[in-house]
Amino acid sequence: MTVFNKVEFDNHEQVVFCSDEESGLKAIIAVHNTQLGPAVGGCRLWDYASDEDAVYDVLRLSKGMTYKNAVARLPFGGGKSVIIGDAKKIKSESLFRAFGRQLERLSGSYYSAEDVNITTADVAIMNKETNYVLGLEGKSGNPSPFTALGTFLGIKAAFKHMNGHEDLSGVKVSVQGLGAVAYSLCEYLHGVGAQLFVTDINQASIDRVVKDFNAIAVDIDEIYDLDVDVYAPCALGATINDETIPRIKAKIIAGCANNQLAESRHGEVLREKGVLYAPDYVINAGGIINVWYETLEGGYNEAASTKHVEGIYTTLCEIFERSKTEQKSTHLIADELAQEIIKNGL
The missing domain is CATH 3.40.50.10860 (Leucine Dehydrogenase, chain A, domain 1)
Structure with a gap:
């Protein structure tokens, strides 16, 4: 190896x-x-x-x-x-x-x-063996709700960029993977009237979301073929690839999974197809943002953390605009932004 x-x-x-x-x-x-x-x-x-x-x-x-x-x-x-x-x-x-x-x-x-x-x-x-861990109960705790909030706001930012408004009532969203973050995301989407189509490898997870949010369950492979407005990949990575891209009908891809693009070139393929992609590491940063707030001297501050997570909306709006102006895929714009920050500092 x-x-x-x-x-x-x-x-x-x-x-x-x-x-x-x-x-x-x-x-x-x-x-x-x-x-x-x-x-x-x-x-x-x-x-x-x-x-x-x-x-x-x-x-x-x-x-x-x-x-x-x-x-x-x-x-x-x-x-x-x-x-x-x-x-x-x-x-x-x-x-x-x-x-x-x-x-x-x-x-x-x-x-x-x-x-x-x-x-x-x-x-x-x-933590019994090391202090080099974060996200502990009694401090920032479970980061999943914050990741879900950032992802939900990211979907709204993408929808506004594509449609001029962020009203998700009646919007069809397919959610692939129904772990802790995706469950909270479904709760947010259901709360604003979105119609949910969901799948997971765990039947109990599907049943829970169907029951709680009136979602429609579909087979694992069927998720790519649905005529929906938003595809939200929330399972493991690389679900956006040569095989799935021709099948995806959604005009927005915005979910909480990491490494959604199988290869970097797939970001440009999506742009050429007219699909707006919310770069995964931008939209799903809510959890790590929340974790940072437990490291501050004054102790964890949920309100400050939430406000920081809400900034994901603005960051994505800026990336979408730069992508449109520069005629470059959103993931490359996000990479350039990250590289600029790493080079020049915070």
């Missing part, structure tokens, strides 16, 4: 492979860039098909965190971690304590938090 010559490797400062025989821990920690501050990004627990898939994921995710934190104007660098395995089988106190000890060995170059299949309770166990 190679790392340095992978396309996803972008001069990462550190890629650390971790193991612990007693707990069964197999993990990878990737620190992409610490120019603006210590690398911060959540830990994902996933049953990857291969070690190569795990490396691919952690490299893409950690770079995305560098850009996400920069555009959100946070004094954080970018990092990410993955624990390899089936969450239903391997979760244990010893696993998370072992991972916490691995974080401690990095001496603060990387701070972890919750992500897919990791809860704030799991992070609290890591």
